[in-house]
Amino acid sequence: MTRQMREEILLDRAAFLEAAHSNEEGLNIDEFLSFRHPEHSHATLLNMVQDIFDKLDDNGDDSLTLQEFVSLKQDDVVSNGPKMSEEMWKKERRREFEDVIDADKNGKVTRQELVMYSDPKNPSHALMEAKSLMEGADTNGDGKLSLAEVLAHKQLFLGSKMVDITKNFHDEF
Numbered sequence: 001m002t003r004q005m006r007e008e009i010l011l012d013r014a015a016f017l018e019a020a021h022s023n024e025e026g027l028n029i030d031e032f033l034s035f036r037h038p039e040h041s042h043a044t045l046l047n048m049v050q051d052i053f054d055k056l057d058d059n060g061d062d063s064l065t066l067q068e069f070v071s072l073k074q075d076d077v078v079s080n081g082p083k084m085s086e087e088m089w090k091k092e093r094r095r096e097f098e099d100v101i102d103a104d105k106n107g108k109v110t111r112q113e114l115v116m117y118s119d120p121k122n123p124s125h126a127l128m129e130a131k132s133l134m135e136g137a138d139t140n141g142d143g144k145l146s147l148a149e150v151l152a153h154k155q156l157f158l159g160s161k162m163v164d165i166t167k168n169f170h171d172e173f
Contacts (some may be wrong), residue, residue, distance in 0.1 A: 040120065049114045063108040063130050069097045133160055 002054040018036035020027055024090045027035055034041035056068045058081075070093045074083055084092065101109050109117075116122060137145055150157060 045115060045118055048118060049111055052114060053111065063110050064114070066097050067109055069109065070094055070099075084131060100128075129160060131158065 004167070016027070016035055017024060019031045019038075019041075021031060021032070022028055034044065038044040042141055053062070053064070056069055056072060060069075070090045072091045072093060083089075097109065098105075102118065103111055103113050117124065133156060134143075134145065137149050139149055139152070140146075142173045
């Protein structure tokens with residue numbers, strides 16, 4: 001057995017034990033869903049938000065300022081694939097904070113706002129994916145996609161979560 005496979009088994013075992021609240025020998029239906037689809041588990045979502053606050057809330061006031069939020073390092077979020085320049089990364093985090101996460105526009109993000117934003121069922125994720133597709137394929141800049149533009153950028157669309165829905169689930173697909 002390879003080292004990578006042993007590590008994956010250990011991670012799966014840890015996730016299983018984390019999900020097994022009622023009996024560590026087996027999972028009930030809710031625990032199984034939490035184990036296989038942690039992104040849809042409210043407890044997992046709350047833990048993720050807690051981790052973000054632990055990492056970024058420098059002054060401990062239980063809210064995130066723009067400065068605290070943009071201090072998030074790209075390497076902590078993007079493990080593989082292409083990376084932006086540091087300047088572009090911070091610009092995108094600033095836009096995300098101001099336009100999407102800070103719902104009441106008071107310059108601070110509360111736990112509730114971050115939970116709402118982080119929820120994979122939040123429509124803002126589909127909107128961001130659609131904007132990304134438009135930016136990548138609208139070569140003439142008219143705000144509309146022609147058939148020629150879509151066909152010219154078919155790999156962009158075929159690799160999208162909006163087209164290949166298995167990308168929204170698990171890496172075993």
